[in-house]
Structures are given as C-alpha cells and as structure tokens.
Amino acid sequence: MKAVQLNATDGPSSLALADVEAPAAEPGTVLIDVAYAGVTFPELLQSRGQYQMQPPLPYTMGSEVAGTVREVGEGVTDFAVGDRVLGVAGTGGYAEIMAVPAASVLPLPETVSLQAGAGMPMNLLTADFALHVRGNLEAGQSVLIHGAAGGLGSALVQVALAYGAEVVAVVSTEEKAETVTNLGAQHVVFADGFKTEVKEIFPHGVDLVADPVGGDRFTDSLRCLTTFGTLLVLGFTAGQIPEVKVNRLLLNNISVAGVGWGAALAGRPEMVAQQWESLWPHLSAGILNPSIHAVLPMQEAGKALEIIDSRSVRGKVLLDVNGDENDPAASAR
Structure with missing residues (x-):
C-alpha cells in the first residue's frame, strides 16, 4: 500500500x-x-x-x-x-x-x-478533555482561548460553546477574527494587548484560560483569571515553555492545570468512547463542525x-x- x-x-x-x-x-x-x-x-x-x-x-x-x-x-x-x-x-x-x-x-x-x-478526533477529544475533565467547565462560565482560529483552538471554541460557555477568542489577524466569529465566539480580541481587552469585557476575570500557545502570553493569561480560575496548559506552539511564579497562584487563589490527553489515555483506553458519547449529541446536531x-x-x-x-x-x-x-x-x- x-x-x-x-x-x-x-x-x-x-x-x-x-x-x-x-x-x-x-x-x-x-x-x-x-x-x-x-x-x-x-x-x-x-x-x-x-x-x-x-x-x-x-x-x-x-x-x-x-x-x-x-x-x-x-x-x-x-x-x-x-x-x-x-x-x-x-x-x-x-x-x-x-x-x-x-x-x-x-x-x-x-x-x-x-x-x-x-x-x-484529536482536536475535539483534546478540547473536551481540557474543558470538561481538567477544567470542570460549567454552563454560563467564561473561557479565554488562545490560538482560537487554529485546529485545536477552533475545536476549543466550539466545544466551549456547546457546553454553554461565554467565549473570548484570542487571534492575531483580521482573517482569523472572521473565522472565530463565524464559529460563534461572543468576543474576539487580538493577541497584542489581549489582557487589557479581556479586563474590559470581564473586569473580574474569566473562569478558564485555554492556552495551546504558551510563550510570553502566560503571565498575562494568569492575570486574566478570576478568583478560583484555572489556566489550562495545552501546548507551546510559540516554541517557548513559560515558567510560573507560584506566589501568583497562592495570592490570587488561581490554578494551573496540565492537559495531556494522550498521556491520560495511555492507561485509560475506555476514555475515548466515554468522551465521544458525551460529544455525540453535539456532533449529530452539527454544532461541532x-x-x-x-x-x-x-x-x-x-x-x-x-x-x-x-x-x-x-x-x-x-x-x-x-x-x-x-x-x-x-x-x-
């Protein structure tokens, strides 16, 4: 073959x-x-x-x-x-x-x-694992998503919306802004200066940040979290692996959670079918497209x-x- x-x-x-x-x-x-x-x-x-x-x-x-x-x-x-x-x-x-x-x-x-x-499969299952399993997302919560127009980012947008969240999509170009708007994101901000724009939309911060980008956005992402909020680490497409000063977590009562879907799956092969069952109604309805x-x-x-x-x-x-x-x-x- x-x-x-x-x-x-x-x-x-x-x-x-x-x-x-x-x-x-x-x-x-x-x-x-x-x-x-x-x-x-x-x-x-x-x-x-x-x-x-x-x-x-x-x-x-x-x-x-x-x-x-x-x-x-x-x-x-x-x-x-x-x-x-x-x-x-x-x-x-x-x-x-x-x-x-x-x-x-x-x-x-x-x-x-x-x-x-x-x-x-890879993007939807990773997005579901991030938001539903690691982030404990509930309907009505707010989610800030970096790299929102990419393959994984767009899946995060759609899964968050399917679960009833309010989405702030972070993009780098007007074309990508149009893409995430068409996906249904309620708010779109640009990567340069995103913290200021997010704070204008949510003065008290967002409940979750989903970050597959990493790099120099990390600290400002932490500053965008509300009390008891969580930053979900999905990858480092920017190339730089950021470091966190844990006193920020302590003083602000916020968390950082790793999202390693593949590593979690290694010892839990049944998890794929369980996730797919959870996503099935949204897939069948055409919401996850x-x-x-x-x-x-x-x-x-x-x-x-x-x-x-x-x-x-x-x-x-x-x-x-x-x-x-x-x-x-x-x-x-």
Missing part, C-alpha cells in the same frame, strides 16, 4: 511517499480504509525530532483518520465491514490502510462527512506540515488519501 513515511528528522522535507506492507487485522484491532487523514502540530514536531513520542525511523506518520472499516480482528464486536468510522493512534494515519485498536475507533454520525470527520483550512493530496504531506508551521492556519489541514466525493453525508452538509 501507499504510505507517507518519515525518513529523517530534518523537518517536513523528510517525508516521502513509499510502498509499504499493509497492516494485518490483529486481535482487538480494526483495519480502516483511509479516506482522509488529519494533520496535527505534534506531527510537525515529530518531523524535527522535537516531540516526546518519537518512534524508530522510518515510520508512517499520522494519528487520526476517517474512513470505512476494511476488516476487524478477533474479538472486535462493535464494528463491521463498511462502517463509517474515525480512528486515533500514535502513527500510521498517512496511509491507505490504518490499523487502530478497537477502543480508539469511533462511529461517525450519518450527518457528518468523512472529510469533516477527519478533522475531528470543524473549519477546514486546506485539503492536500497524501503525497503533499510535507507541504501540509509547512502550512501548519506558517502559523497561518484557520481550522484544520487534511490529507486526501482516498476521499469519496460520493460520501452519503457530504451532500447533507
């Missing part, structure tokens, strides 16, 4: 299309005929050898896909050949066929196209990572592996 493999850690140019052996349907696994694969920021880091999970080279990249079930392994009873599904795994997504543990295979609502579905920035052919996976690296992304970047224009859900969208 065709697959995109990482052959070195020199960046996106290290990716190349290759002929590799197709995976087998081992017990407890599902083989998926991949239609579309999602492209994520951690994969950009992997291409440079900068990510905490770095398999031996060469390997097939890609952590999330949408497609149809090709074959099920022994012991798998929840899925059948032909089912429209999403799959999440550490590697193997940039390929015509992906093997996924059954616990990490998710059904796709009939109203959601395979293309849209490929933009959902990813904004697609670009769809590139699989052989241009390196270019897809370069687009993510440009910081210009508004929504999700996908690879078309074997997309089906006749996908029955596509016409319903």
Whole structure:
C-alpha cells in the first residue's frame, strides 16, 4: 500500500511517499480504509525530532483518520465491514490502510462527512478533555482561548460553546477574527494587548484560560483569571515553555492545570468512547463542525506540515488519501 513515511528528522522535507506492507487485522484491532487523514502540530514536531513520542525511523506518520472499516480482528464486536468510522493512534494515519485498536475507533454520525470527520478526533477529544475533565467547565462560565482560529483552538471554541460557555477568542489577524466569529465566539480580541481587552469585557476575570500557545502570553493569561480560575496548559506552539511564579497562584487563589490527553489515555483506553458519547449529541446536531483550512493530496504531506508551521492556519489541514466525493453525508452538509 501507499504510505507517507518519515525518513529523517530534518523537518517536513523528510517525508516521502513509499510502498509499504499493509497492516494485518490483529486481535482487538480494526483495519480502516483511509479516506482522509488529519494533520496535527505534534506531527510537525515529530518531523524535527522535537516531540516526546518519537518512534524508530522510518515510520508512517499520522494519528487520526476517517474512513470505512476494511476488516476487524478477533474479538472486535462493535464494528463491521463498511462502517463509517474515525480512528486515533500514535502513527500510521498517512496511509491507505490504518490499523487502530478497537477502543480508539469511533462511529461517525450519518450527518457528518468523512472529510469533516477527519478533522475531528484529536482536536475535539483534546478540547473536551481540557474543558470538561481538567477544567470542570460549567454552563454560563467564561473561557479565554488562545490560538482560537487554529485546529485545536477552533475545536476549543466550539466545544466551549456547546457546553454553554461565554467565549473570548484570542487571534492575531483580521482573517482569523472572521473565522472565530463565524464559529460563534461572543468576543474576539487580538493577541497584542489581549489582557487589557479581556479586563474590559470581564473586569473580574474569566473562569478558564485555554492556552495551546504558551510563550510570553502566560503571565498575562494568569492575570486574566478570576478568583478560583484555572489556566489550562495545552501546548507551546510559540516554541517557548513559560515558567510560573507560584506566589501568583497562592495570592490570587488561581490554578494551573496540565492537559495531556494522550498521556491520560495511555492507561485509560475506555476514555475515548466515554468522551465521544458525551460529544455525540453535539456532533449529530452539527454544532461541532470543524473549519477546514486546506485539503492536500497524501503525497503533499510535507507541504501540509509547512502550512501548519506558517502559523497561518484557520481550522484544520487534511490529507486526501482516498476521499469519496460520493460520501452519503457530504451532500447533507
């Protein structure tokens, strides 16, 4: 089968299309005929050898896909050949066929196209884990979201809104402001001087800050929190890992919480299905609908990572592996 493999850690140019052996349907696994694969920021880091999970080279990249079930392994009873599904795994997504543990295979609502579905699993599940599990978000609370127009940021906006929150979206350009406004964010502020604008909207501060950016925004994000508020650390796309003076936490009764969805999942494989069940009503209703920035052919996976690296992304970047224009859900969208 065709697959995109990482052959070195020199960046996106290290990716190349290759002929590799197709995976087998081992017990407890599902083989998926991949239609579309999602492209994520951690994969950009992997291409440079900068990510905490770095398999031996060469390997097939890609952590999330949408497609149809090709074959099920022994012991798998929840899925059948032909089912429209999403799959999440550490590697193997940039390929015509992906093997996924059954616990990490998710059904796709009939109203959601395979293309849209490929933009959902990693970002929606991370956003749900951040806001619902780590942030204990309640309806009526306020959430400040950095990098709000990106793949993860836009998912955070949509999940927060679905759970009844009031969202302040932080963006860097007018185009990104338009993107998050279209997603439904009630307030949009620009990254430069965001603290002042947030304080004008919420003089007493916000309940949660979701930050996948890090860098020099961190201290001002803490200053945006209300009493008992929490800053959720989702990543460091700015490149700099900030440090916190813990006296700020003590004096202001605020918290900083790490959001490591993948690490939490490692010992709790059942968590994926539980989260998906929680999100299902919103998915079926079309409330959680990813904004697609670009769809590139699989052989241009390196270019897809370069687009993510440009910081210009508004929504999700996908690879078309074997997309089906006749996908029955596509016409319903």
